[in-house]
Amino acid sequence: MSSFLSQYGGEIATLTLEHLWLTGAAMLFATLIAVPAGIWLTRSPRWAKPVIGVANVLQTIPSLAMFGFLLPLPWLGERAARIAIVALTAYALLPILRNTYAGIRGIDPTLNEVARAIGLTDAQRLFKIELPLAASFILAGLRTATVTCIGIATIAAAVGAGGLGELIFRGVASIDNRLVMAGAIPAALLALAADAALGSLERRFRIPNADGSGQ
Amino acid sequence: MSAALEFRNISVAIATGRLLLKDVSLALEEGTVTAILGRSGSGKTTLLRTANRMIDPTSGEVMVGGASIKELSLVDLRRQMGYVIQETGLFPHFTVERNVGIVLEAERQPRSQRIQRSTGLLQLVGLDAAAFAHRYPHQLSGGQRQRVGLARALAAEPKILLMDEPFGALDPLTRAEMQDMLRDLLKQLRTTVLLVTHDLDEALYLADRILLLGDGRVLADLARDEFLQSEMPEIVAYAGAFRRGQSAAMVNPIDTDGIE
Numbered sequence: 001m002s003s004f005l006s007q008y009g010g011e012i013a014t015l016t017l018e019h020l021w022l023t024g025a026a027m028l029f030a031t032l033i034a035v036p037a038g039i040w041l042t043r044s045p046r047w048a049k050p051v052i053g054v055a056n057v058l059q060t061i062p063s064l065a066m067f068g069f070l071l072p073l074p075w076l077g078e079r080a081a082r083i084a085i086v087a088l089t090a091y092a093l094l095p096i097l098r099n100t101y102a103g104i105r106g107i108d109p110t111l112n113e114v115a116r117a118i119g120l121t122d123a124q125r126l127f128k129i130e131l132p133l134a135a136s137f138i139l140a141g142l143r144t145a146t147v148t149c150i151g152i153a154t155i156a157a158a159v160g161a162g163g164l165g166e167l168i169f170r171g172v173a174s175i176d177n178r179l180v181m182a183g184a185i186p187a188a189l190l191a192l193a194a195d196a197a198l199g200s201l202e203r204r205f206r207i208p209n210a211d212g213s214g215q
Numbered sequence: 216m217s218a219a220l221e222f223r224n225i226s227v228a229i230a231t232g233r234l235l236l237k238d239v240s241l242a243l244e245e246g247t248v249t250a251i252l253g254r255s256g257s258g259k260t261t262l263l264r265t266a267n268r269m270i271d272p273t274s275g276e277v278m279v280g281g282a283s284i285k286e287l288s289l290v291d292l293r294r295q296m297g298y299v300i301q302e303t304g305l306f307p308h309f310t311v312e313r314n315v316g317i318v319l320e321a322e323r324q325p326r327s328q329r330i331q332r333s334t335g336l337l338q339l340v341g342l343d344a345a346a347f348a349h350r351y352p353h354q355l356s357g358g359q360r361q362r363v364g365l366a367r368a369l370a371a372e373p374k375i376l377l378m379d380e381p382f383g384a385l386d387p388l389t390r391a392e393m394q395d396m397l398r399d400l401l402k403q404l405r406t407t408v409l410l411v412t413h414d415l416d417e418a419l420y421l422a423d424r425i426l427l428l429g430d431g432r433v434l435a436d437l438a439r440d441e442f443l444q445s446e447m448p449e450i451v452a453y454a455g456a457f458r459r460g461q462s463a464a465m466v467n468p469i470d471t472d473g474i475e
Contacts (some may be wrong), residue, residue, distance in 0.1 A: 100391070110300070113269070114298065114300065117267055117269055117298040118293060118294070118298055118318050119293035119295055119318065120290075120291045120317075123322050124265045128320075128321075131460070132308050150292055159435070207307050207308045208353045209307055209353060210303065210306075210353055
Protein backbone atom coordinates (compact mmCIF):
# COMPACT_ATOMS: atom_id res chain seq x y z
CA MET A 1 0.00 0.00 0.00
CA SER A 2 2.64 2.47 1.07
CA SER A 3 4.84 1.53 -1.84
CA PHE A 4 1.84 2.04 -4.13
CA LEU A 5 1.27 5.49 -2.69
CA SER A 6 4.91 6.45 -2.92
CA GLN A 7 4.88 5.33 -6.53
CA TYR A 8 1.63 7.03 -7.53
CA GLY A 9 1.07 9.68 -4.83
CA GLY A 10 2.54 12.49 -6.89
CA GLU A 11 0.54 11.52 -9.93
CA ILE A 12 -2.70 11.25 -7.93
CA ALA A 13 -2.14 14.77 -6.62
CA THR A 14 -1.44 16.18 -10.07
CA LEU A 15 -4.45 14.46 -11.59
CA THR A 16 -6.68 15.61 -8.73
CA LEU A 17 -5.64 19.19 -9.41
CA GLU A 18 -6.29 18.67 -13.10
CA HIS A 19 -9.70 17.22 -12.28
CA LEU A 20 -10.49 20.24 -10.11
CA TRP A 21 -9.34 22.60 -12.83
CA LEU A 22 -11.56 20.96 -15.48
CA THR A 23 -14.59 20.94 -13.20
CA GLY A 24 -13.95 24.40 -11.81
CA ALA A 25 -13.56 25.99 -15.23
CA ALA A 26 -16.71 24.29 -16.48
CA MET A 27 -18.70 25.41 -13.42
CA LEU A 28 -17.50 28.96 -13.90
CA PHE A 29 -18.60 29.03 -17.54
CA ALA A 30 -21.89 27.26 -16.79
CA THR A 31 -22.70 29.74 -14.02
CA LEU A 32 -21.85 32.70 -16.23
CA ILE A 33 -24.20 31.36 -18.88
CA ALA A 34 -27.00 29.74 -16.90
CA VAL A 35 -27.63 32.32 -14.16
CA PRO A 36 -28.17 35.25 -16.56
CA ALA A 37 -30.12 32.94 -18.87
CA GLY A 38 -32.31 31.83 -15.97
CA ILE A 39 -32.95 35.48 -15.02
CA TRP A 40 -33.80 36.28 -18.61
CA LEU A 41 -36.28 33.40 -18.71
CA THR A 42 -38.13 34.82 -15.70
CA ARG A 43 -38.59 37.99 -17.79
CA SER A 44 -39.67 36.08 -20.89
CA PRO A 45 -41.39 33.00 -19.49
CA ARG A 46 -42.68 31.87 -22.87
CA TRP A 47 -39.07 30.90 -23.68
CA ALA A 48 -38.69 28.91 -20.50
CA LYS A 49 -40.02 25.64 -21.84
CA PRO A 50 -37.99 25.50 -25.07
CA VAL A 51 -34.75 26.74 -23.47
CA ILE A 52 -34.95 24.45 -20.46
CA GLY A 53 -35.91 21.71 -22.93
CA VAL A 54 -32.68 22.19 -24.88
CA ALA A 55 -30.64 22.10 -21.67
CA ASN A 56 -32.52 18.94 -20.78
CA VAL A 57 -31.61 17.28 -24.07
CA LEU A 58 -27.93 18.19 -23.59
CA GLN A 59 -28.11 16.44 -20.24
CA THR A 60 -29.34 13.19 -21.81
CA ILE A 61 -26.45 12.84 -24.28
CA PRO A 62 -24.20 10.03 -23.01
CA SER A 63 -20.97 11.62 -21.86
CA LEU A 64 -18.68 9.44 -23.93
CA ALA A 65 -20.69 10.33 -27.04
CA MET A 66 -20.56 14.02 -26.14
CA PHE A 67 -16.77 13.93 -25.94
CA GLY A 68 -16.74 12.05 -29.25
CA PHE A 69 -18.97 14.63 -30.97
CA LEU A 70 -16.70 17.49 -29.92
CA LEU A 71 -13.46 15.79 -30.96
CA PRO A 72 -13.53 16.63 -34.69
CA LEU A 73 -14.49 20.29 -34.15
CA PRO A 74 -11.87 22.90 -35.11
CA TRP A 75 -10.06 24.71 -32.26
CA LEU A 76 -11.89 22.62 -29.67
CA GLY A 77 -10.43 19.37 -30.99
CA GLU A 78 -6.88 20.71 -30.76
CA ARG A 79 -6.76 20.47 -26.99
CA ALA A 80 -8.50 17.73 -25.06
CA ALA A 81 -9.01 20.01 -22.03
CA ARG A 82 -11.09 22.36 -24.17
CA ILE A 83 -13.37 19.52 -25.19
CA ALA A 84 -13.72 18.41 -21.60
CA ILE A 85 -14.56 21.89 -20.33
CA VAL A 86 -17.14 22.51 -23.06
CA ALA A 87 -18.82 19.15 -22.48
CA LEU A 88 -18.87 19.58 -18.71
CA THR A 89 -20.26 23.09 -19.11
CA ALA A 90 -23.09 21.68 -21.21
CA TYR A 91 -23.95 19.17 -18.47
CA ALA A 92 -23.84 21.82 -15.75
CA LEU A 93 -26.24 24.19 -17.53
CA LEU A 94 -29.53 22.47 -16.77
CA PRO A 95 -29.47 22.32 -12.97
CA ILE A 96 -28.25 25.90 -12.65
CA LEU A 97 -30.64 27.24 -15.27
CA ARG A 98 -33.64 25.40 -13.87
CA ASN A 99 -32.95 26.40 -10.28
CA THR A 100 -32.29 30.04 -11.12
CA TYR A 101 -35.56 30.19 -13.01
CA ALA A 102 -37.57 28.29 -10.40
CA GLY A 103 -35.92 30.14 -7.52
CA ILE A 104 -36.87 33.57 -8.84
CA ARG A 105 -40.30 32.50 -10.04
CA GLY A 106 -40.97 30.98 -6.64
CA ILE A 107 -40.57 34.26 -4.77
CA ASP A 108 -43.79 35.43 -3.12
CA PRO A 109 -45.40 37.66 -5.80
CA THR A 110 -46.40 40.14 -3.08
CA LEU A 111 -42.72 40.94 -2.54
CA ASN A 112 -42.20 41.66 -6.21
CA GLU A 113 -45.31 43.78 -6.30
CA VAL A 114 -44.17 45.78 -3.26
CA ALA A 115 -40.69 46.17 -4.69
CA ARG A 116 -42.22 47.73 -7.80
CA ALA A 117 -44.76 49.78 -5.89
CA ILE A 118 -42.19 51.43 -3.63
CA GLY A 119 -40.17 52.45 -6.67
CA LEU A 120 -37.23 50.08 -6.88
CA THR A 121 -35.67 50.09 -10.34
CA ASP A 122 -35.49 46.79 -12.25
CA ALA A 123 -31.81 46.41 -11.39
CA GLN A 124 -32.44 47.14 -7.70
CA ARG A 125 -35.25 44.63 -7.67
CA LEU A 126 -32.98 41.98 -9.18
CA PHE A 127 -29.94 42.53 -7.00
CA LYS A 128 -31.56 43.53 -3.70
CA ILE A 129 -34.63 41.31 -3.72
CA GLU A 130 -34.74 38.55 -6.30
CA LEU A 131 -31.19 37.21 -6.33
CA PRO A 132 -30.78 37.20 -2.53
CA LEU A 133 -34.14 35.49 -2.11
CA ALA A 134 -33.37 32.91 -4.79
CA ALA A 135 -29.75 32.43 -3.67
CA SER A 136 -30.26 29.17 -1.80
CA PHE A 137 -32.09 27.73 -4.83
CA ILE A 138 -29.37 28.82 -7.23
CA LEU A 139 -26.71 27.37 -4.93
CA ALA A 140 -28.63 24.10 -4.81
CA GLY A 141 -28.46 23.99 -8.61
CA LEU A 142 -24.78 24.75 -8.49
CA ARG A 143 -24.27 21.91 -6.02
CA THR A 144 -26.08 19.37 -8.20
CA ALA A 145 -24.14 20.56 -11.25
CA THR A 146 -20.78 20.38 -9.47
CA VAL A 147 -21.31 16.88 -8.13
CA THR A 148 -22.47 15.68 -11.56
CA CYS A 149 -19.51 17.30 -13.29
CA ILE A 150 -16.94 15.82 -10.91
CA GLY A 151 -18.32 12.41 -11.85
CA ILE A 152 -18.51 13.01 -15.58
CA ALA A 153 -15.04 14.57 -15.64
CA THR A 154 -13.58 11.09 -15.06
CA ILE A 155 -14.79 10.17 -18.58
CA ALA A 156 -12.83 13.09 -20.02
CA ALA A 157 -9.70 10.99 -19.75
CA ALA A 158 -11.08 8.96 -22.68
CA VAL A 159 -10.23 11.86 -25.01
CA GLY A 160 -6.96 12.53 -23.23
CA ALA A 161 -8.09 15.49 -21.14
CA GLY A 162 -6.49 14.08 -18.01
CA GLY A 163 -8.02 14.19 -14.57
CA LEU A 164 -8.59 11.27 -12.24
CA GLY A 165 -10.26 9.26 -15.00
CA GLU A 166 -6.76 8.73 -16.34
CA LEU A 167 -5.97 6.33 -13.47
CA ILE A 168 -9.33 4.61 -13.79
CA PHE A 169 -8.94 3.98 -17.51
CA ARG A 170 -5.38 2.78 -17.03
CA GLY A 171 -6.47 0.52 -14.19
CA VAL A 172 -9.26 -0.98 -16.29
CA ALA A 173 -6.93 -1.55 -19.24
CA SER A 174 -4.26 -3.25 -17.12
CA ILE A 175 -6.79 -5.01 -14.85
CA ASP A 176 -5.26 -3.31 -11.83
CA ASN A 177 -7.94 -2.50 -9.28
CA ARG A 178 -5.56 -0.49 -7.17
CA LEU A 179 -5.21 1.99 -10.03
CA VAL A 180 -8.98 2.10 -10.52
CA MET A 181 -9.37 2.87 -6.81
CA ALA A 182 -6.59 5.45 -6.94
CA GLY A 183 -8.72 7.38 -9.44
CA ALA A 184 -12.17 6.59 -8.09
CA ILE A 185 -11.63 7.30 -4.40
CA PRO A 186 -10.24 10.85 -4.78
CA ALA A 187 -13.00 11.59 -7.32
CA ALA A 188 -15.64 10.41 -4.88
CA LEU A 189 -14.05 12.41 -2.06
CA LEU A 190 -14.00 15.52 -4.23
CA ALA A 191 -17.70 15.08 -4.98
CA LEU A 192 -18.54 14.59 -1.30
CA ALA A 193 -16.48 17.61 -0.28
CA ALA A 194 -18.11 19.81 -2.92
CA ASP A 195 -21.53 18.57 -1.88
CA ALA A 196 -20.89 19.36 1.78
CA ALA A 197 -19.30 22.76 1.17
CA LEU A 198 -21.96 24.01 -1.24
CA GLY A 199 -24.68 22.46 0.94
CA SER A 200 -23.61 24.45 3.97
CA LEU A 201 -23.40 27.61 1.87
CA GLU A 202 -26.89 26.91 0.58
CA ARG A 203 -28.27 26.55 4.13
CA ARG A 204 -26.67 29.81 5.12
CA PHE A 205 -28.61 31.61 2.38
CA ARG A 206 -31.92 30.02 3.24
CA ILE A 207 -34.45 32.63 4.32
CA PRO A 208 -37.61 32.05 6.34
CA ASN A 209 -40.76 33.75 5.09
CA ALA A 210 -41.75 37.04 6.68
CA ASP A 211 -44.46 35.32 8.69
CA GLY A 212 -42.03 32.65 9.85
CA SER A 213 -43.53 29.89 7.70
CA GLY A 214 -41.72 27.77 5.17
CA GLN A 215 -38.20 26.41 4.80
CA MET B 216 -55.91 74.98 -5.19
CA SER B 217 -55.47 71.77 -7.09
CA ALA B 218 -56.24 68.48 -5.39
CA ALA B 219 -53.38 66.46 -3.90
CA LEU B 220 -54.58 63.43 -5.83
CA GLU B 221 -57.32 63.37 -8.39
CA PHE B 222 -58.93 60.60 -10.39
CA ARG B 223 -60.66 61.87 -13.53
CA ASN B 224 -63.20 59.62 -15.21
CA ILE B 225 -61.25 56.47 -14.58
CA SER B 226 -62.36 53.31 -16.37
CA VAL B 227 -60.47 50.04 -16.26
CA ALA B 228 -61.32 47.15 -18.54
CA ILE B 229 -59.78 43.69 -18.46
CA ALA B 230 -58.93 41.63 -21.53
CA THR B 231 -62.40 40.09 -21.74
CA GLY B 232 -63.84 43.60 -21.99
CA ARG B 233 -65.44 43.51 -18.56
CA LEU B 234 -65.17 46.86 -16.79
CA LEU B 235 -63.68 46.83 -13.31
CA LEU B 236 -64.14 50.57 -12.95
CA LYS B 237 -66.68 52.67 -14.76
CA ASP B 238 -66.05 56.38 -15.03
CA VAL B 239 -64.90 56.95 -11.45
CA SER B 240 -63.92 60.47 -10.44
CA LEU B 241 -62.55 61.50 -7.08
CA ALA B 242 -60.44 64.40 -5.83
CA LEU B 243 -58.52 64.17 -2.56
CA GLU B 244 -57.79 67.37 -0.71
CA GLU B 245 -54.37 67.70 0.77
CA GLY B 246 -53.97 66.34 4.27
CA THR B 247 -57.26 64.45 4.32
CA VAL B 248 -58.07 60.78 4.67
CA THR B 249 -60.40 59.30 2.08
CA ALA B 250 -61.70 55.78 2.44
CA ILE B 251 -62.76 53.72 -0.54
CA LEU B 252 -65.37 51.39 0.84
CA GLY B 253 -66.86 48.42 -0.92
CA ARG B 254 -67.18 44.69 -0.95
CA SER B 255 -64.78 42.30 -2.67
CA GLY B 256 -64.74 42.81 -6.41
CA SER B 257 -66.17 46.33 -6.20
CA GLY B 258 -63.04 47.73 -7.82
CA LYS B 259 -61.63 49.54 -4.82
CA THR B 260 -58.16 48.00 -4.98
CA THR B 261 -58.09 48.59 -8.72
CA LEU B 262 -58.80 52.27 -8.20
CA LEU B 263 -56.05 52.58 -5.60
CA ARG B 264 -53.60 50.85 -7.91
CA THR B 265 -54.18 53.32 -10.72
CA ALA B 266 -52.72 56.03 -8.44
CA ASN B 267 -49.18 54.61 -8.55
CA ARG B 268 -49.63 53.06 -11.99
CA MET B 269 -49.56 49.48 -10.83
CA ILE B 270 -52.54 49.49 -13.18
CA ASP B 271 -52.98 51.93 -16.04
CA PRO B 272 -56.58 52.97 -16.61
CA THR B 273 -58.17 52.16 -19.95
CA SER B 274 -59.48 55.69 -20.05
CA GLY B 275 -59.34 58.68 -17.75
CA GLU B 276 -56.44 60.32 -16.03
CA VAL B 277 -54.84 60.45 -12.60
CA MET B 278 -53.38 63.77 -11.48
CA VAL B 279 -51.00 64.55 -8.63
CA GLY B 280 -50.79 68.17 -7.56
CA GLY B 281 -52.45 69.18 -10.82
CA ALA B 282 -50.10 67.29 -13.15
CA SER B 283 -50.78 64.02 -14.91
CA ILE B 284 -48.91 61.13 -13.34
CA LYS B 285 -47.88 60.04 -16.81
CA GLU B 286 -45.48 62.96 -16.92
CA LEU B 287 -43.42 61.43 -14.14
CA SER B 288 -41.16 58.43 -14.44
CA LEU B 289 -42.62 55.33 -12.83
CA VAL B 290 -39.86 55.18 -10.26
CA ASP B 291 -40.21 58.84 -9.25
CA LEU B 292 -43.98 58.59 -9.07
CA ARG B 293 -43.89 55.51 -6.87
CA ARG B 294 -41.21 56.85 -4.55
CA GLN B 295 -43.36 59.82 -3.66
CA MET B 296 -46.28 57.61 -2.69
CA GLY B 297 -46.22 55.41 0.39
CA TYR B 298 -47.75 51.98 -0.13
CA VAL B 299 -49.13 49.73 2.58
CA ILE B 300 -50.90 46.43 1.94
CA GLN B 301 -52.54 43.76 4.01
CA GLU B 302 -49.77 41.20 3.58
CA THR B 303 -47.21 43.93 4.48
CA GLY B 304 -44.75 42.55 1.92
CA LEU B 305 -41.77 43.03 4.24
CA PHE B 306 -38.61 41.67 2.67
CA PRO B 307 -37.79 38.54 4.69
CA HIS B 308 -34.02 38.81 4.15
CA PHE B 309 -33.79 42.39 5.45
CA THR B 310 -33.75 43.47 9.07
CA VAL B 311 -36.55 45.75 10.26
CA GLU B 312 -34.17 48.70 9.95
CA ARG B 313 -33.28 47.90 6.35
CA ASN B 314 -36.90 47.23 5.43
CA VAL B 315 -37.87 50.66 6.74
CA GLY B 316 -34.98 52.35 4.94
CA ILE B 317 -35.25 50.51 1.62
CA VAL B 318 -36.66 53.45 -0.33
CA LEU B 319 -33.89 55.69 1.01
CA GLU B 320 -31.39 52.97 0.13
CA ALA B 321 -32.82 52.90 -3.38
CA GLU B 322 -32.25 56.66 -3.51
CA ARG B 323 -28.64 56.07 -2.41
CA GLN B 324 -28.88 58.05 0.79
CA PRO B 325 -25.95 57.46 3.14
CA ARG B 326 -26.31 54.64 5.62
CA SER B 327 -26.05 56.81 8.75
CA GLN B 328 -28.92 58.96 7.54
CA ARG B 329 -31.05 55.89 6.78
CA ILE B 330 -30.45 54.45 10.23
CA GLN B 331 -31.34 57.73 11.85
CA ARG B 332 -34.52 58.01 9.83
CA SER B 333 -35.62 54.46 10.46
CA THR B 334 -35.00 54.83 14.19
CA GLY B 335 -37.25 57.88 14.22
CA LEU B 336 -39.91 56.16 12.15
CA LEU B 337 -39.99 53.05 14.32
CA GLN B 338 -40.54 55.29 17.33
CA LEU B 339 -43.33 57.04 15.43
CA VAL B 340 -45.19 53.79 14.77
CA GLY B 341 -44.74 52.70 18.37
CA LEU B 342 -41.82 50.29 18.13
CA ASP B 343 -38.70 50.57 20.26
CA ALA B 344 -35.90 50.87 17.71
CA ALA B 345 -33.30 49.46 20.09
CA ALA B 346 -35.32 46.29 20.47
CA PHE B 347 -36.62 45.88 16.93
CA ALA B 348 -34.19 47.44 14.43
CA HIS B 349 -32.10 44.30 14.02
CA ARG B 350 -34.87 41.73 14.05
CA TYR B 351 -36.09 40.00 10.93
CA PRO B 352 -39.74 40.05 9.83
CA HIS B 353 -40.32 36.43 10.87
CA GLN B 354 -39.39 37.41 14.42
CA LEU B 355 -42.30 39.86 14.63
CA SER B 356 -46.00 39.51 15.38
CA GLY B 357 -48.59 40.40 12.75
CA GLY B 358 -49.25 43.80 14.31
CA GLN B 359 -45.56 44.59 14.61
CA ARG B 360 -45.02 43.68 10.96
CA GLN B 361 -47.82 46.00 9.96
CA ARG B 362 -46.21 48.81 11.98
CA VAL B 363 -42.93 48.22 10.18
CA GLY B 364 -44.79 48.24 6.86
CA LEU B 365 -46.27 51.60 7.74
CA ALA B 366 -42.88 52.98 8.81
CA ARG B 367 -41.43 51.85 5.48
CA ALA B 368 -44.21 53.60 3.59
CA LEU B 369 -43.50 56.85 5.44
CA ALA B 370 -39.72 56.74 5.06
CA ALA B 371 -39.42 58.96 2.01
CA GLU B 372 -41.88 61.48 3.49
CA PRO B 373 -44.49 60.82 0.83
CA LYS B 374 -47.17 63.41 0.26
CA ILE B 375 -49.59 60.61 -0.50
CA LEU B 376 -50.12 57.35 1.36
CA LEU B 377 -51.91 54.48 -0.34
CA MET B 378 -53.26 51.87 2.04
CA ASP B 379 -54.95 48.71 0.82
CA GLU B 380 -56.78 46.89 3.65
CA PRO B 381 -53.76 47.58 5.85
CA PHE B 382 -55.21 45.94 8.95
CA GLY B 383 -57.35 43.29 7.27
CA ALA B 384 -55.25 40.36 8.41
CA LEU B 385 -55.07 41.36 12.07
CA ASP B 386 -57.16 40.17 14.99
CA PRO B 387 -59.82 42.66 16.15
CA LEU B 388 -57.92 43.89 19.20
CA THR B 389 -54.67 44.47 17.33
CA ARG B 390 -56.64 46.09 14.52
CA ALA B 391 -58.24 48.57 16.92
CA GLU B 392 -54.83 49.34 18.39
CA MET B 393 -53.39 49.93 14.93
CA GLN B 394 -56.29 52.16 13.96
CA ASP B 395 -55.69 54.31 17.04
CA MET B 396 -52.00 54.52 16.26
CA LEU B 397 -52.67 55.47 12.65
CA ARG B 398 -55.20 58.11 13.64
CA ASP B 399 -52.77 59.76 16.04
CA LEU B 400 -50.02 59.56 13.51
CA LEU B 401 -52.05 61.10 10.71
CA LYS B 402 -52.89 64.02 12.96
CA GLN B 403 -49.18 64.76 13.23
CA LEU B 404 -48.34 64.30 9.56
CA ARG B 405 -49.95 66.25 6.77
CA THR B 406 -50.15 63.22 4.53
CA THR B 407 -53.01 62.74 2.09
CA VAL B 408 -54.30 59.23 2.57
CA LEU B 409 -56.28 56.94 0.31
CA LEU B 410 -57.48 53.98 2.34
CA VAL B 411 -59.11 50.94 0.79
CA THR B 412 -61.23 48.97 3.21
CA HIS B 413 -64.36 46.86 3.37
CA ASP B 414 -64.67 47.69 7.07
CA LEU B 415 -67.35 50.32 7.58
CA ASP B 416 -66.22 51.06 11.13
CA GLU B 417 -62.63 51.53 10.03
CA ALA B 418 -63.75 53.95 7.33
CA LEU B 419 -65.92 55.89 9.78
CA TYR B 420 -63.15 55.96 12.37
CA LEU B 421 -60.29 57.02 10.16
CA ALA B 422 -61.65 58.85 7.13
CA ASP B 423 -62.78 62.41 6.55
CA ARG B 424 -64.59 61.29 3.49
CA ILE B 425 -65.98 58.00 2.23
CA LEU B 426 -66.43 56.81 -1.31
CA LEU B 427 -68.67 53.79 -1.63
CA LEU B 428 -67.93 51.67 -4.69
CA GLY B 429 -70.17 48.93 -6.04
CA ASP B 430 -69.51 46.95 -9.17
CA GLY B 431 -66.97 49.49 -10.37
CA ARG B 432 -69.23 52.53 -9.96
CA VAL B 433 -69.35 55.28 -7.39
CA LEU B 434 -72.48 54.65 -5.32
CA ALA B 435 -71.87 57.43 -2.84
CA ASP B 436 -69.22 60.04 -2.15
CA LEU B 437 -69.83 61.86 1.11
CA ALA B 438 -68.12 63.47 4.06
CA ARG B 439 -67.94 61.08 7.00
CA ASP B 440 -70.71 62.69 9.05
CA GLU B 441 -73.04 62.85 6.07
CA PHE B 442 -72.26 59.25 5.27
CA LEU B 443 -73.08 58.21 8.81
CA GLN B 444 -76.49 59.87 8.66
CA SER B 445 -77.30 59.14 5.08
CA GLU B 446 -80.51 57.33 4.19
CA MET B 447 -79.27 56.50 0.69
CA PRO B 448 -80.43 52.97 -0.09
CA GLU B 449 -76.94 51.91 -1.27
CA ILE B 450 -75.36 53.04 1.99
CA VAL B 451 -78.10 51.51 4.12
CA ALA B 452 -77.77 48.25 2.20
CA TYR B 453 -73.98 48.16 2.61
CA ALA B 454 -74.17 49.01 6.30
CA GLY B 455 -76.84 46.35 6.81
CA ALA B 456 -74.81 43.69 5.01
CA PHE B 457 -71.68 44.70 6.90
CA ARG B 458 -73.40 44.45 10.28
CA ARG B 459 -74.91 41.07 9.43
CA GLY B 460 -71.49 39.85 8.34
CA GLN B 461 -70.02 41.14 11.57
CA SER B 462 -72.59 39.50 13.80
CA ALA B 463 -72.20 36.25 11.90
CA ALA B 464 -68.50 36.68 12.72
CA MET B 465 -67.63 35.95 9.15
CA VAL B 466 -64.01 36.08 8.26
CA ASN B 467 -63.50 38.96 5.89
CA PRO B 468 -62.84 37.98 2.30
CA ILE B 469 -59.60 39.05 0.79
CA ASP B 470 -60.09 41.58 -1.96
CA THR B 471 -58.71 40.28 -5.21
CA ASP B 472 -60.53 42.47 -7.68
CA GLY B 473 -59.61 40.18 -10.54
CA ILE B 474 -56.44 41.82 -11.84
CA GLU B 475 -52.80 40.75 -11.57
